[in-house]
Amino acid sequence: MSRYDRGYRNSRNYRSSRSGRRGRYEESHGGGLAFIIFVFILAVGAYLISGDSGQAFVEEWMGKAQQAISNGIIAKQEETPTLPSNMTPCTKANIAKIVAYTLMEDTPLEDISEESLWYSKYYTRLKEDPKFNFFDEQEAMEVMTYEEATQFFVDILGEGYAVNVDATQDVSKKSMTLKQFLKGFEQALEHAGKKDLLHYEELSILATSLTDSRLGAWQVLTDKGIYGFEGLILDPCVGYTLQAIVKNDEILGIVDTISATSKIQKCYVVAVADGKATLRVDEYELTYKNQIITPNEIGKICTVTIQNGEVLSCEVLKEDLGDRILRMTDDYIEFEIAGRLPYQKLTLYDGTGTNTYTQLGQLFSGIKVSYTMQNDCVQTLKVLEDQTTDEVRVLLSQDGVSGYTQENVQVTCEGGFVALYGDKKQEIASGEVWDASQITWEIGKSKVTLMPKGESQLQVASMTRKEKQPTYKGALEVYKEEEGFTLVNKVDLESYIAGVIPSEMPTSYEKEALKAQAIAARSFTKSQQKSNKFLRYGAQLDDTVASQVYNHTPEDEASYAAAEATKGEVMLYNERIVNGNFFSTSAGYTANYGETWAIGEIFPSNTPSFLVARQQYIGERVVEDLSSEKNAYTFFTTAPSEIDAFDQDAAWFRWQVHMSAEELEQVVNANIYKLTTNYPNMVKVKEGDNWVIGEIDNIGAIKQIQVTKRGEGGNIMEMLVEGEKMTVKVGTEYLIRSLFAPVQKDATKDPIIVTRADGSEIKNMALLPSAFFSMDIHYEDTSTISEIDFYGGGYGHGVGMSQNGAQGMAKRGYTYKEILRHYYNGVTIEEL
Template identity: 25%
Template sequence: MHTSGWFHGKKLKLITMAAVFAALVAVCVLLYFVMFADRKDKGITRAEAAKLIAGACVTDDEMAAFNTYDAASGWYTGYVQYAVNNGYISNDNPNGYVTEKDFKRFAAKCGSDAEAVGISLTGKDNAVIKKNDFVNAYIRLLKYMPNGNSVTSITTTVVGTPSNVGNASEWQAYTDDGIMHFAGIALDYAIDRSATLIVRGKEILCVQKTEDKTTLRNAWVIYGNGNTLSVFVGGVKREYKVSKLSQNIDNVMADINLEQGRVTAVNTKTDTISGKVLSADKDYIEIEGYGKVPLDDRYRIYRTYGELSLKDYGALIVGYDLSNFIVADGKICGAAITKPLNADNVRVLLKTDNFASLYHARAELTCSSAFTIVYGSREDSSERHEAGDIINADASSVYLTNGRMKVVPDNGGKVILKSVSRAYGNPEYDGTIEISSEEGGLVIINEVPIEQYLKRVVPSEMPVSYGTEALKVQAVCARSYVYRELDNNNYVSLGAHLDDSTLYQVYNNVTDSAASNEAIEQTEGEILTYNDEPVQTYYYSTSCGVTTDVSLWGSEPDDYPYFVSQAVGSEPVNMDLTVEDNFRAFIKNTKYKDYDRRSELYRWELNVTAKELSDSFNSKLAGRIAAYPDKILVRSDSGDYIKKSISTVGTINNITVEKRVAGGAVVSVIVAGSNATVRISGENNIRYMFGVADVPLVTAEGNFRNMSNLPSAFCIFEPADNGAGFKITGGGYGHGIGMSQNAVYMMVNSAMSYSDVLEFFYPGTKLKTAE
C-alpha cells in the first residue's frame, strides 16, 4: 500500500524506430483511405430506420422477440413489419433507402414535420434522405414516440465483434461499456475507435459517428514487453502491437491511448489502498480507515485470481477485505479482487419496532460487558465505557459527524439496543454494532459471526417445539440463504447483506434455545449447493399441498432447476393445476395425504361483500399503481391494457383469473368494476390487493383470523354463497417456492432425516461444508 499520496499516473515511453514507424504510418494511411475515406452518406436503409423506430416504440419483450428471428428471413423482419404495420414507413423493402416520402410519413406519425426537426427537403418524393439527417431528426422526435425515453446516446470504444473475437456470439459486440448486441449494424469498422452509439439498453440501434482517437480508460494490462501489449478490456483479451516499450509491465491498470487502432501512449496506475468495504454505491466506496472515497467515472472491477474477468458492481462484498483499490487523482479508478470470499461474518441491517423501517430516529444502547466506541473515518477516536453505560446517538451526534460509529463489546459481551423492541423485549446482539447517519435517518448494522447469527434466526423462523431434526433442516436452509445473500449485495449502499425481517430471514425476534443451538452445532458449516454454488433456499410457512417454481416471480424455471412444482405429500397430484377447473377441484379437496393437512392455513376461506372488497381494493389502488405501474394496468376504450393512474374501479362486479403458473398459483387477474377494469399482475400484488384487513377469514380448523393480505396466491374467486359478494378460497401461507416449514414437522415425524427433507424440497442439490 502506498501511503505517501495518491498516484496520478505514469506514462510509459514508446521507443520509436523512425524507418519502421514511417512505413507503418504509410500503410495505415492507405488502409484508412481504402476503408473509410469513401464512406459517404448515401442514406439509411429502411431496415436500419425501422430498427431505430421500433427501438423507440416497442416493449422490452417485443424487442427481445425481434432479435430471435429466423436466419432465413433476416434480422430486420420484425422491425420492418412493426414500422410498416404501425404507419411509420410505407414500403417494406428493407434494402431500399429512406426517401423524402418515407420521412414525411414518419414525422407526421410523430405529430411533426421536416421543417420542425431541421431537415430541408427537395420536394421530390423519391429523393434519398441522408443518414445523418435522418438520425438527427430521429433524436428530436424521440419525445413523441411511446418508449423514446428508453433510447439514449453513449460514447464508447468498440473493442471486439465476431470478426476479431473467436468465441463471440453472432451480433455480439464487446465495448468499454460492456457486452452489447448489434443486429444489422455495420460495426467492424468502428473497432478500436471512439463510437457514438444510439442504444436501447444493451441493443445498439445505430452508429451515429466514429472518431480515430480514443482512450481505453482503466483497462487491465496483462503484460507489456517489447512490441506487444496484452490488454483485458471490455471483457476480452486483446493484443496490440506497439513501438518498443521503455520497460516491461504486468498486471496493472492503465489508460491506453489509441489512434487509428494503434497504441500511442500507456499511462499506468499503480497506487493502491485496501481495507474492509463498509458500503458502496455508484458514486463512492466506503473503506474502513479511509471513509467514502469517490469513484472515477470509468471505474472498473477486475477479478485477478483464477481466470481474469471483468465483474459488475455487485462483485464487491461489504464486510470483507478482498480487493486492492487502484487510485489516481483522489478517486478510485478500479478494484482488483485478489482472493475469493471465505465467509465468516454477516452484516444485518436492524429495523425499527415491528420491523417497520430501515431508518431510526435515534439509537440508545448499552452493553453487558465493558465496551469501546470507535468513530471517525480513520478510526482515530475511541472511548471506553463500563458495562451498563447508556449511549445515545442521533443525526447530530459527535460520534457521527465524520463517518460511522462502531460499538465493540469486550470478549463475550452483548450489545443491548434499548431503542428497539422485539417479541422478547429489548434485543441483545453478539458481535459489533455499527451506526451511520443516512438521508432517511440512522442505519444500525449488526456484524456477527454467521453461526452466532443462526442462533437467533432458526428459533425466530421455526418453532423450537418441532424438534432437533426439523430444526436441522431450518439451520441448513438459513445458513445457505446467508451465503447466497453475501453475494447479492441488496443493501450494499447501506453497508449490509440483509435485514432482520421477513423480507429476508427473521433475526433475533426471540432468544436462542438449546434445541435450535444443538441443530446449528450438528450441521455446523453445512450449506446446500448446486453446481458447487450456494442455493438461495426459499422457504415459507405452509403449502396448500403443492409447491410452485420461480415462474411465479417471472423467472425462467430452467435457470433454477432445484425449485420445482410438486406434491407436498405421499401421493402425486395427477392433473395440470394451471387449468382453472383442475385447480378449482384441487383446492376444494381436503382429502389429499398432504404433509401440511393439519396446519391451520392449509385451507382458508374469505367471504366478503362487494362493498367490503371494493372499499378495501380501492383504498389501495392508487398507491399500488404508483409503486408498480407495469403490473397494474387499466383497460382503455379500445380494449388494450395501458398505464394509467386511477383511484377507484367503482364497485367490483367480477373477478377473472387470467393466468396461473405451475402448481396453480395466480399471477394475473382481471377485476371488472362499475367505473373501470384493471389487470393485476404478480403474486405479491394479488395477495395485497385482495386482502381485507377488517374481515376475518376462516381457517382449516374453523378459526377466524384477520389478515391484511391473502395468505397465498393459491386461490380461486367465486360469487359468495348468498350471491351478495365474493368468496375467495385458497390454501397455504406464503409464496410456495421451496420448503414448507410446517410440512417439515410432519416429514421428520415420519422418520425422514433432515438430509432427506432437503433433497425432497430442493432436488438435485448437495450438502456441502462451506469453505
C-alpha cells in the same frame, strides 16, 4: 437498412421561400478538405448501392484517408494536415439531433420501431415545439450550406448570429463540415448565454461497430467507456484522440482532433505474447502490436498509449494492496480499511482469472478488491477474490417489517463496549447509553462501529422487537444518512443462524425439524451473501421476510443446539450452494419456483430442479391436475381430516375468507393504484384487445373474477378482475395476495376475518395467506357480484421447504437430511 442512409448527395434548398440573409463567412483554404468530403460522399453512396463491393470500397477509402492523414499529404497548401475532425459533412439530420439533445433536453426521446431511420426520433421530438417546425425529415440527409446555417441561427436564436469563417470570398452556397457548424453553434449559444448546454469530452477512439463486431450499431468504444454516435462517421478516427461534444453518453459531434494517438487511461493487461499485448477496456479485449509491455505487467492496471495500432508507452498505475468493499452508494465506496472514498466513472476489472465480474451490479458487500485513484477519486476496481467470509452483514429494519431509516440509534451493553469513529476511540461503560444524535459527525466520515467487550451483547434501546429491546451478538455499524441513521449487525455465521431459527420456526418443534431449518437458513444465507440487493446500505441481507427473519425472537438453547449440530452444513446441487427457500405452511403441494416469482419482466420463469412442485401428503393423489379450476376447488375444500398431509396439524393448512361486494370493491380499489404503479409489467390494464401499462386508482364495482393460469402445485399465477370501469390482469402470487388483502376499509364495519383450520380467527391481514385458493362467487344478477368466499390453504409463497411440513415429517420419524432431500429434490448435504 445500413446505418448510413441514402440521400446524402441529393440536396435541396433549406427553405426556398426564405430570403437567405447573409452573415459573415470565413473558410479554411484548400481543396483537400473538399476533395475528402467529395470522395467520402461517393464512398457512402457506393456503400449503400453496391452491397459488399461498396463496403469494400468505403473501407479502402477509409484506409487511404487515414494513411493520408498520418502522412500529412492532404491539403498541402494548409500549414497543418487535415485531421479526422475536419472530415464529417454536416447533414440536417445531424443538426436535428444536436438541437434535440441541447435545446430540448428536458423532452424525452420516443422509442421508434426498428424499421425507422436513425434520425426519425429526433424529428419526432422537434415537432413538439412550434419554433422548430421548419425541420423537415424529408431533407434529413442533405448537407447544410453556410447560407442555410446562418438562417438556422436566426430562426433559433434571433437576428445577429452568423457563422464566422476566415475568408473574403463568398462561400454561402458551399457545404459545411460538422466541425464548422459546431463552432458556429457554440458561438451562438455563448451570445445567448446558453453555452453550458454543450458538454465537452476528450475521447480516445478505440473501436467502432464497423471495426469490432462485439459493439452494437452506432456504438463506439472510447477510453471513457461506450458512447453512441448516431449520424457520425467515426470509423476513420479509430486510433485518434478527439474533442467531442457529448450528452447522456451520446456523441453529438467532433470539435477537434487532439492527437493522432489514443491513450487508454485505465486498462487491464490480459496477455503479452508473440509481439502483441491484449488489453481489456471495460468488458472488451483489444490486441495491439507490442514491444513495450512485458509479461510482468499481466494482471496490472495501466495507462497505455497507442499509435498506428502499436503500443507506444505503458505506465503501471499504483494499486492498493487490497481492501473489502462494505458499502457502495451513488457517490462513494466505503472500504473496510480505507474508509469512505468518492469515485468517478468507475471501471471494473476481474483479477480472479474467471472473467466473472464485468458489471458494477455484480459487486457485493464483503468482496475483496484493489483500486486505483486519480484526482482523489477511485477510478478502477479490480476484484481480487470473491469468497465470502464467515461474517454476515445484516441490515436491521426500523420496525422488523420494512423501512431501514432509524430516527435515532441508542445502544447500551451490560459488559461495556467501544465506539470507533475514524481514528477516535470511545469507551462506554456498562449500563451507559451511546446516542448517535449526540455525535459530531464530520463530512466524509459517516460510520461508527460499536464493539462489545468480552461475550456481551449490544442492546439497541431505540428499537423494539415483539415489545422488547433486542440484543445482538457481534458488532453494530451505525451509518449517518441524510435523514436519520441505518444500522448493520456484523455477526459470525453460526450466531446469525442461531438468531434466524427462533424467528422463523418455534423452537418447541422437533429437533430434526430445527436442524432442517438451520441448514435451509444457512444455505439461503451463503447463496445470498453475494447479492448486491443491500450493498448501498453496507449489508448482505436484512432482518425481514425480504431475506429471512432474524433476531425478532431471541435465540435460545434449542436454536444454538440446532446450529451447532449442523455447523457449516449446506445444501449443494451440482456443487453449488442452493437458495434454500422456505415458507410457513403448505396446502398439500409446494409450488414451482418459476411459477411463483418473476425474474425482471419474465414470468413464468425457469424452475431449478431442486425447487419443483411436490406432493406433501401420503397416499394416492386427491386430484390429478391442480391446474384445473374444478380440481383446485375440490382440493382446497378438502378438510385436513380427509388427507394424510405433513402439514395437516397446522392451523394454516386450510383457511376461509368471506367478503361482501362492497368490501371486495373497497379492497381491490384500495390496492390497485399501488400495484399498477409499482409493478406495471405484472399488473396491466385492458385497452381494446390489448393489455397495456397504466396507472389506475379505481376500476369500479367488481363484475367478474377469473383465474386464467395456475401452477403445477395449484397456486394461482394470473387472474383477471373485471370492474365497471376497466379490467386488470394480475400476475405472480405476491401481487394476487396483495390485491385481495383482507383488510376492512370502512371504519364503521367489523374487520374482515380469516378463519383457519383450527377455528381461530385472524383480523385484517395485510395479505391473503397464500395464492393457493379457489373461490365461490355469488351474484345479485348475471353481471354483478354480491359476495365472495375464498377457500384456501397454506401460508406463504409455497416454494421450497414448508416449515410446518418439516415438523410433521419429523414427528413421523424422518431425519433432517431426509426432510431436506424431500423438499429440495436432488441436493446433497455437505459441510463447508
